[in-house]
Amino acid sequence: VQLQASGGGLVQAGGSLVLSCAASGRTFSSSVMGWFRQAPGKEREFAAAVSWGGAITYYADSVKGRFTISRDNAKNTLYLQMNDLKPQDTAVYYCAADRHSGRTYLESAYYRAGTYDYWGQGTLVTVSS
Numbered sequence: 001v002q003l004q005a006s007g008g009g010l011v012q013a014g015g016s017l018v019l020s021c022a023a024s025g026r027t028f029s030s031s032v033m034g035w036f037r038q039a040p041g042k043e044r045e046f047a048a049a050v051s052w053g054g055a056i057t058y059y060a061d062s063v064k065g066r067f068t069i070s071r072d073n074a075k076n077t078l079y080l081q082m083n084d085l086k087p088q089d090t091a092v093y094y095c096a097a098d099r100h101s102g103r104t105y106l107e108s109a110y111y112r113a114g115t116y117d118y119w120g121q122g123t124l125v126t127v128s129s
Contacts (some may be wrong), residue, residue, distance in 0.1 A: 001025035001118055005095045008123030015085050015127070021078040021095030021120055029073035030101040035080045037091035038122075047093070048080060049110040052102055058110045062088070075083040085127045086099060 007019040019035070034049035048069035049058045057069050068081040078095050097114035111113045 003005075003097060003118055003120035005093065005120040005123040008093060008103070008125045010057075010126045010128065011085055013086055013127055013129050016081070016083045017085065017125060019080040019082065019093055019095075019123060019125075021080075023076045023078070023097065023118075028076055028078075028097050031097040032103065032105060032110065032115065033071060033078045033095065033097045034110065034116060035069060035078075035093055035095055037089075037125075039091040040089075042091075044094070044111070044113060046111045050078070050087045051104070058107060060111075062090050082125070087127045087129045090125060090127050092124050094122045095120040 002024045004022045005019060007017060011017055032052055035047040036044050037047050038044040047059050047063055048067055050069045050071055054071050059067060064086045066084045070079045097118045098115055099117035
């Protein structure tokens with residue numbers, strides 16, 4: 001089972017990027033999936049998550065209104081559209097998925113790293129001022 005994140009890079013403040021997370025080894029169409037990020041010298045933090053059906057999404061307050069999480073279950077791929085990027089968005093971004101099939105969670109669980117069983121290797125996003 002593998003999650004492969006891509007799409008990171010260097011962008012100026014105010015710019016946009018789209019991160020992708022391609023899953024392989026099993027289907028994740030029934031898995032909760034999310035994006036976390038870790039800035040230099042800081043702990044990993046929650047950014048966004050989506051229910052297995054795609055109808056429910058959650059965002060950290062710091063990215064709400066600027067980031068959009070989505071999934072294409074036919075392609076077994078997760079996305080994160082990031083607009084109006086700020087220098088404080090600079091971080092390694094990790095995609096994650098839970099191992100269950102069709103499980104529903106309380107909202108608080110989506111924000112916890114412990115909910116997720118599979119993690120991608122991370123892709124670096126650098127936002128210059």
